Amino acid sequence: MTLAEIKVAIESLFPGTILENEELADHQVEFKGDQWLEVATFMKNDPDLSFDQLECITGFDTGVEGSLQTRYNFHSMEHRHKIEVIISHDRENPKVASIEKIWRIGDWFERETYDMFGIVYEGHRDLRRILCPDDWEGWPLRKDYEGQLDYHGIMVPKMKEESGWE
Amino acid sequence: MGVVKGDQMILNIGPQHPSTHGVLRLEVMTDGEIVSEIRPHLGYLHRCFEKHCENVTYEQVIPFTDRCDYLASMNSNFGYVVAMEELMEIKVPERVEYIRVIMGELNRIASHLLALGVYGLDIGAFTPFLYMLRDRERILDMFEYTCGARLLYNYMWVGGLSHDLPKDFEKICIDFLDYFEPQISEYNQLLTYNKIFVERTADVGVLPADVAVSYGVTGPNLRASGVKWDVRKDEPYSIYDRFDFEVPIGTGELGTIGDCFDRYLVRMQEVRESVKIIRQALKDIPGGDVHQALPKKIRPPKGSVYRRTESPRGDLGYYIVSDGTPVASRLKMRSPAFTSLSVLDEISRGWMISDVIAILGSLDIVLGEIDR
Amino acid sequence: MTVDMLIDWFATIGDFPVLAFILAVVISGIPLFLVMALNAMVAVYVERKVSAFMMDRIGPMGQGPGLHAGKWGLLQTAADAVKLLVKEDTVPESSDKVLFKMAPFIIFIGAFLGLAAVPFSSTLQIVDFNVGVFYIIAVGSISVIGIVMAGWASNNKWSLYGAMRSAAQIISYEIPAGLSIIVPIMMASTMNLQELIHYQSGTVWGVLPNWIIFNNPFSFLAFFIFFISVIAETNRTPFDIPEAESELVAGWMTEYSGFRWAIFFLSEYANMLIVSGLAVAGFLGGWRSPIPGLFDSGAWGLFWFMGKVASLIFVMMWFRWTFPRLRVDQLMHVCWKVFIPIAMLNIFGVGIWKLIFG
Numbered sequence: 001m002t003l004a005e006i007k008v009a010i011e012s013l014f015p016g017t018i019l020e021n022e023e024l025a026d027h028q029v030e031f032k033g034d035q036w037l038e039v040a041t042f043m044k045n046d047p048d049l050s051f052d053q054l055e056c057i058t059g060f061d062t063g064v065e066g067s068l069q070t071r072y073n074f075h076s077m078e079h080r081h082k083i084e085v086i087i088s089h090d091r092e093n094p095k096v097a098s099i100e101k102i103w104r105i106g107d108w109f110e111r112e113t114y115d116m117f118g119i120v121y122e123g124h125r126d127l128r129r130i131l132c133p134d135d136w137e138g139w140p141l142r143k144d145y146e147g148q149l150d151y152h153g154i155m156v157p158k159m160k161e162e163s164g165w166e
Numbered sequence: 167m168g169v170v171k172g173d174q175m176i177l178n179i180g181p182q183h184p185s186t187h188g189v190l191r192l193e194v195m196t197d198g199e200i201v202s203e204i205r206p207h208l209g210y211l212h213r214c215f216e217k218h219c220e221n222v223t224y225e226q227v228i229p230f231t232d233r234c235d236y237l238a239s240m241n242s243n244f245g246y247v248v249a250m251e252e253l254m255e256i257k258v259p260e261r262v263e264y265i266r267v268i269m270g271e272l273n274r275i276a277s278h279l280l281a282l283g284v285y286g287l288d289i290g291a292f293t294p295f296l297y298m299l300r301d302r303e304r305i306l307d308m309f310e311y312t313c314g315a316r317l318l319y320n321y322m323w324v325g326g327l328s329h330d331l332p333k334d335f336e337k338i339c340i341d342f343l344d345y346f347e348p349q350i351s352e353y354n355q356l357l358t359y360n361k362i363f364v365e366r367t368a369d370v371g372v373l374p375a376d377v378a379v380s381y382g383v384t385g386p387n388l389r390a391s392g393v394k395w396d397v398r399k400d401e402p403y404s405i406y407d408r409f410d411f412e413v414p415i416g417t418g419e420l421g422t423i424g425d426c427f428d429r430y431l432v433r434m435q436e437v438r439e440s441v442k443i444i445r446q447a448l449k450d451i452p453g454g455d456v457h458q459a460l461p462k463k464i465r466p467p468k469g470s471v472y473r474r475t476e477s478p479r480g481d482l483g484y485y486i487v488s489d490g491t492p493v494a495s496r497l498k499m500r501s502p503a504f505t506s507l508s509v510l511d512e513i514s515r516g517w518m519i520s521d522v523i524a525i526l527g528s529l530d531i532v533l534g535e536i537d538r
Numbered sequence: 539m540t541v542d543m544l545i546d547w548f549a550t551i552g553d554f555p556v557l558a559f560i561l562a563v564v565i566s567g568i569p570l571f572l573v574m575a576l577n578a579m580v581a582v583y584v585e586r587k588v589s590a591f592m593m594d595r596i597g598p599m600g601q602g603p604g605l606h607a608g609k610w611g612l613l614q615t616a617a618d619a620v621k622l623l624v625k626e627d628t629v630p631e632s633s634d635k636v637l638f639k640m641a642p643f644i645i646f647i648g649a650f651l652g653l654a655a656v657p658f659s660s661t662l663q664i665v666d667f668n669v670g671v672f673y674i675i676a677v678g679s680i681s682v683i684g685i686v687m688a689g690w691a692s693n694n695k696w697s698l699y700g701a702m703r704s705a706a707q708i709i710s711y712e713i714p715a716g717l718s719i720i721v722p723i724m725m726a727s728t729m730n731l732q733e734l735i736h737y738q739s740g741t742v743w744g745v746l747p748n749w750i751i752f753n754n755p756f757s758f759l760a761f762f763i764f765f766i767s768v769i770a771e772t773n774r775t776p777f778d779i780p781e782a783e784s785e786l787v788a789g790w791m792t793e794y795s796g797f798r799w800a801i802f803f804l805s806e807y808a809n810m811l812i813v814s815g816l817a818v819a820g821f822l823g824g825w826r827s828p829i830p831g832l833f834d835s836g837a838w839g840l841f842w843f844m845g846k847v848a849s850l851i852f853v854m855m856w857f858r859w860t861f862p863r864l865r866v867d868q869l870m871h872v873c874w875k876v877f878i879p880i881a882m883l884n885i886f887g888v889g890i891w892k893l894i895f896g
Contacts, residue, residue, distance in 0.1 A: 025469055052379055056472060056500040058485045071485070073472050077379065077395065084472065105382030108508045116216075131209040131537060140217060141496075177695055199699075199866065290775060290863030296593040356860070362776055363862045519699070520779075520865045 001081055003027060006049060014039050021086075028084040036087060037097040037123070043074065043083075044102050051076045051083065054099075057109035059117040061143045068094045068117055068142075089119055098124040116141040173197060177519070181210050187284070187526070188533025192510075199518045204511045211537035219497035224250065224324060224464040227497065232318040234499060235535040237280055240273035240309075241477040242535075243322035248403050249473035249484040250324045254466045261454035262326050263405045268339070268447045269309075269321065271440040275346075276305045277478035278433045278440075281530040285430060286357050288527040289366050294357040301349055304342055311335065325460040336448050343441055350438060358434060367430060368421030371513045371525035375424065381512070382505035385480025387529060390416035390432045391424035397476040409446050411439045426528035433530070465492050479503050479530055501535040540566045540664045566664050570653055574808045579615045581807040581851065586614070588852065589859045625796030630693060633793065637691035642794070642801040644684035649808035651677040656815035657731045659825045659839030670731035671723060674816055675716055678771065681805065682708050685780070688802075689790035700790035703866050704773060704780030710873045711770035711777075717881035718764035721757050721888050722750045722820040735824030747830055749823040754895075756887035761821040763881050765850070768813035770869070772806065775858040779866055814850040815843075822846050 001009075007029060011018055017039055019030045031039065043051045051074040060069040072085040087096055098121035100106035108130060110121040115129040118139035128134060137148050147156050179192040189210035195203040215234060219227050231246045232239040244266060251258065283298035306316045313321045313329050321328050357363055373383065375391040388395055396413040398406040414435035416428030466488040474483035480502025487496040506529045514522050541562050548558035583598075590597030598611030629635055652674050654664040667673045682705050689701020723729055726737035740748045751761045770777040780790055791802055818824060823846075825839030833842075864872070 028470075054382060055474065055481070056483050056485055056498065058472075058496065058498040060487060060496050071470075073483075073485070077393075080400070103382070104377075104380040104512075105505050105508060108504065109382075129209075131212045133209065140214070141220075175695070286862065290778070291861065292589075293593050293859050296595065300594055357862075360862065362864055365868055366862060366865060518865065518867070 001048060001079060003029065003081075003083065006081070006083055009046070009049060010039060010042070013042060024086070027082060028086060030086045030088070033087045033089065033096040037099065040097075040099045040102050048079075049076065050078050052103075053077055054103035054105055054109070057106065057113055059113040059119060059141065061117065061141065064144050067091055068119055070096060070113060070119060072099075094118060095120040095122055097122055098127075100124055115139075118142070174202065179522070187531050188536075190507075190531075190533055190536075192522070192526075194519065194522065196519065201514050201517055201519065201522055204514050204522065206507060206510060208507075208533075208537055211533045213538065215499065215538040216497055219494050221493065223492045224466070224494060227494070228323060229318070229320045231499070232320055233534060234501065234538050235477060235479065235482070235503070235532050236317060237532055238273050238277040238478045239317065239319050240269045240321060241277075241475070242482065243319065244270050244404075245473070245475040245477065245482040246484055247322045247324050248475055249471055249486055250464070250466065252473050253469065253471040253486060253488060254324070254461070254464070256325050256459060256461065258325060258459050259454045259456070260405075260452050262456050262459070264447050264451040265327060265331060265456065266322055266404060267406065267409070268444055268451075269312075271443045271447075272305050272308065272339075274440050274478045275437050276302045278437050279305075281478070282353070282357075282430065282433055285527040285530075286363070288523050289363060291357055291360070291363065294353060297349070297356070298353065301346055304345075308335070308338060308342065311338070323460060324464055326458065327456045330456045336451070339444065339448060343445060347438075347441060350434070354434070358431065364420050364427060366520075366524055367426040367528070370421075370426045370517065370521050371528065372422045373424040373509060373513050377512060378424070378509065381509040383480070383509055384505065385476070385478070385502050386432045386436060387429055387480065387506050387509075389414065390428035392416055397474055397481055401474070403473070403475055408450075409443050411443050414439065426524050429528040429530075463492065465490065470496075474500070477502060479532065479535070480506065499535075499538060501538065503529075503531040503533075503535045507531050507536055540569075540662075542666070566654075567650075570650065570664060574650065574653065574804055577811050578804045578807045579619065581810065582618070582803075583612065583615045584852075585855050587611070588855050592856070592859045619800070622796055622800040627796055627798070628793075630793050633693045634691040637687045638793075639798075641684045641688035641691060642798045642805075644687065645681045645805045646684075646801050648677060648680035648684065649805040649812065651680070652812040653808055655731065656812055657735060657819050657824055658815075658843055659837070660732065660735075662840060663732070666730065666732055669729045671719055671729045671734070671816070671820065674812060675712065675719065678809070678812070679708070679712060681809070685790055688794070692790070692793040694793060697790045697792050700780040700792075704790060706866070707773070707777060707780065707869060708771050710870060711767045711877075714763055714873060714877035714881045715767035715771060717878065717885060718760040718767065719816070719820055721760040721884055724885070724888050725750055725753065725757065725892065731819050731824070735819055735826060738823045738826060739830065741830055747823055747826065747828050749821065749826075751821040754888065754891045756884045756891060757821070759880065760884045760888070761817070763877055763884070764821070765817055767873075767877060768817065769854055769857065770873070772809045772813060772854075774810070774854055776861040776863050777869060778858075778863055779869065810851055810854060811847065814847045814854075817850060818843060818846045 003026060007018055014035050017031050017035055019032055021030045024030060043049050053075040055073040055075050058071045060071055062069060067088045068091060070087050070089065073082070074085065075082045089096060094117070096119065098106065098110055100110055100121070107124070110124055111127060111130040113119055114121060114127055115131055116139060121127060129136060132140065136151070138145055150156055174195050174197055177194045177196055179194060181189045181191045191207040191210070193205040193207065194201055215230055218230055228243055228246060231242045235242045279298040279302045283295035286294040309319060310316050311332055312335065313319050373387065373391050375393050378388050378391045379393065384395065392415055394413055394415050399413055414432050416423050416432055418428065419431065421427050468488060468490045470485065470487040472483060472485045474481045481500070482502055483500035485498040485500065486494060489495040510526060510529065514525050517525070544562035544565060545558055548554070548562060587597045598614040600609060600611050600613065629638055655667050655670045655674050657663045685704045686701050689697045722734055726734045728734060738749050742748045742752055746752045750757050752758070773780055791799060794802060825843040827833045827838060827842050
């Protein structure tokens with residue numbers, strides 16, 4: 001199925017989910033986050049869509065003033081079609097439903113995005129940091145991240161200032 | 167965290183341990199010798215690769231990718247440059263494509279040899295490890311001859327390569343392949359069909375196909391569970407569609423489909439297939455200049471790309487978001503070993519501690535890639 | 539032999555029986571200890587070289603005394619011995635200190651006592667027990683106490699695992715070993731080691747030496763069951779689960795370093811010597827030459843005995859560097875469900891054979 005057909009299939013069952021966005025490439029689609037669990041279940045179980053492989057979850061920070069995004073890459077092994085789903089979150093209180101019960105790899109991918117960006121995935125069975133130590137402060141991959149000064153007495157080195165990369 | 171039942175013991179495997187393939191801590195809840203749950207603790211090797219990539223230019227990212235999966239650096243580079251070339255729509259010369267395939271497959275052989283040898287070491291067979299490492303040394307010598315480095319190459323650049331093939335490389339490579347193919351039978355004789363090895367690995371840690379797909383397991387681990395999925399054949403990149411090679415899948419020959427023995431055997435068979443690909447590539451390699459298509463300055467257009475390639479551990483994916491500047495806005499590396507490790511808990515329940523070591527070895531993880 | 543000879547000699551000097559006994563025992567203990575130490579030094583060097591050549595490398599090498607490790611690395615073991623002696627003696631803070639320090643010595647005692655009964659030649663034996671075979675098997679079990687002590691006293695889960703596995707393994711494999719060694723006892727009607735070797739004189743079928751292994755098919759099988767069971771008793775691969783390096787990081791020996799570890803090591807190689815000696819004496823004709831009548835007298839006995847023992851030890855080393863290791867439950871399965879039935883069958887078979895063929 002092409003992306004247009006997939007969008008039609010989803011829109012017919014969950015009207016209002018797809019948000020229009022001119023800047024997206026032709027394989028990307030932006031969803032509204034409120035019905036995400038139902039839409040995801042539909043995408044996995046519907047025999048025409050059958051997205052059984054969740055390839056990657058990437059968090060993205062659109063800028064210091066902008067929103068946080070979670071980008072999901074899906075692939076169907078049977079129909080060989082792909083889709084990229086973007087869901088935007090409010091910066092103050094980023095959260096969305098967790099899909100780790102549908103695709104089991106969502107468990108670790110969502111933990112990693114939580115660790116790096118602070119996006120809370122509701123319904124996750126055990127949302128805690130995975131790469132940083134459990135008592136680390138802050139969300140490292142956000143654009144406005146300020147590293148803590150020390151960690152249990154060890155000095156945390158600072159990133160180099162951006163100068164002269166041209 | 168979790169409530170420990172009365173008669174359970176918590177055993178810590180790692181972070182320093184001879185068989186955890188890196189710095190990994192496994193918290194194992196056991197009842198005597200039977201495992202009831204495993205909780206992996208990662209992050210010991212986290213070097214903030216993705217944050218660094220937001221502060222250095224696109225060319226400077228390539229040595230960083232080397233250091234993620236340090237056993238298959240060529241393939242890590244390959245994944246990155248393929249993604250970047252798709253984003254920037256660069257077409258590289260034919261010679262560059264052929265050399266990239268040859269280097270990628272040689273590195274696949276080297277990585278699999280190490281994985282198989284170390285697996286034998288975990289099971290207790292000391293000698294096959296040294297034989298496989300001896301042959302891997304010859305491959306690393308070839309790499310050193312080409313680009314000066316044995317393990318971390320910085321070889322594949324966006325739009326080309328750092329060095330062309332040196333003099334007589336084709337001859338050295340063919341000599342190596344002719345020496346190497348009979349060695350595979352020697353390994354099979356010594357380790358693969360050894361009764362004790364089969365007893366330790368057959369029927370142990372069975373990974374069913376649907377669980378594997380749901381956990382995002384890819385590469386030899388997924389193929390051992392019977393699913394015929396290889397990015398080189400199903401979403402071909404570079405010039406892989408010109409080569410004739412098989413994709414070995416697990417058949418449950420001496421046990422169940424998807425057990426540790428199948429994962430081992432699939433890697434052994436993939437080594438043979440890689441040898442085939444290299445021979446075909448060496449025969450057809452054209453001349454040309456490898457530096458011809460290197461852009462003077464890498465400034466990709468705005469947009470994003472997600473491209474995956476086949477590394478020895480599975481689907482290596484790069485998600486790159488560019489905002490038009492020479493520095494990436496977001497670069498995420500989807501590492502195959504990360505997903506392979508996530509399935510360890512599920513398939514080790516009910517087995518003994520020795521089996522956990524066997525299962526972990528069969529998944530072939532590299533911590534550098536998991537933690538980045 | 540040696541203790542008896544010394545007591546007789548002391549008797550000719552004067553009449554002090556108790557003192558003579560004590561002196562005789564102490565004096566014969568010295569060559570025994572020297573044999574243990576020499577055996578460990580030679581066996582370690584041979585193991586390193588043999589394993590190196592099997593793995594396509596060359597092992598310890600050197601250019602001459604004083605330069606690196608001696609010509610062909612011969613001084614390497616001496617250097618290692620010196621290093622182990624001067625190493626810092628670490629005892630873990632939270633361990634049970636008394637048991638921790640006692641454990642290596644108990645294992646050492648087990649090996650030392652066993653070595654006293656090994657018949658190196660017709661005259662070279664420390665004591666010629668009337669129940670020699672029984673004595674060696676019995677004394678070999680003392681080391682289990684030491685191993686469990688070592689694992690428990692280290693206060694370390696990994697050591698505990700190793701010790702439990704080792705205790706289970708050694709105790710289980712003593713049964714097929716004991717059952718298999720009954721076969722030569724039945725055939726020679728004696729437990730005395732020298733008489734067992736005397737029984738194996740002459741030839742069978744005119745060509746083969748009359749060793750017990752060649753006598754009948756059941757004793758042939760009994761030799762292999764015995765040999766594999768004693769490899770399990772000495773904790774060598776493929777039965778080295780207790781010290782499985784890649785799983786348990788040296789298992790029950792993890793917390794030991796320096797001289798204490800050297801004692802473990804010494805005892806392991808002495809154990810290998812003892813069980814090979816027992817196998818050779820019981821099944822392979824002891825100090826008799828393979829061609830009866832040729833080179834069969836006096837000092838040649840020591841040569842043949844050590845030659846046969848050396849080949850068995852070489853086979854043990856060969857196994858170690860070739861085979862992977864078995865899992866604990868597979869080990870137990872092999873012992874209880876495979877070896878013990880076969881060993882019992884052997885005893886019946888040999889009994890019936892002796893009845894029919896005399």
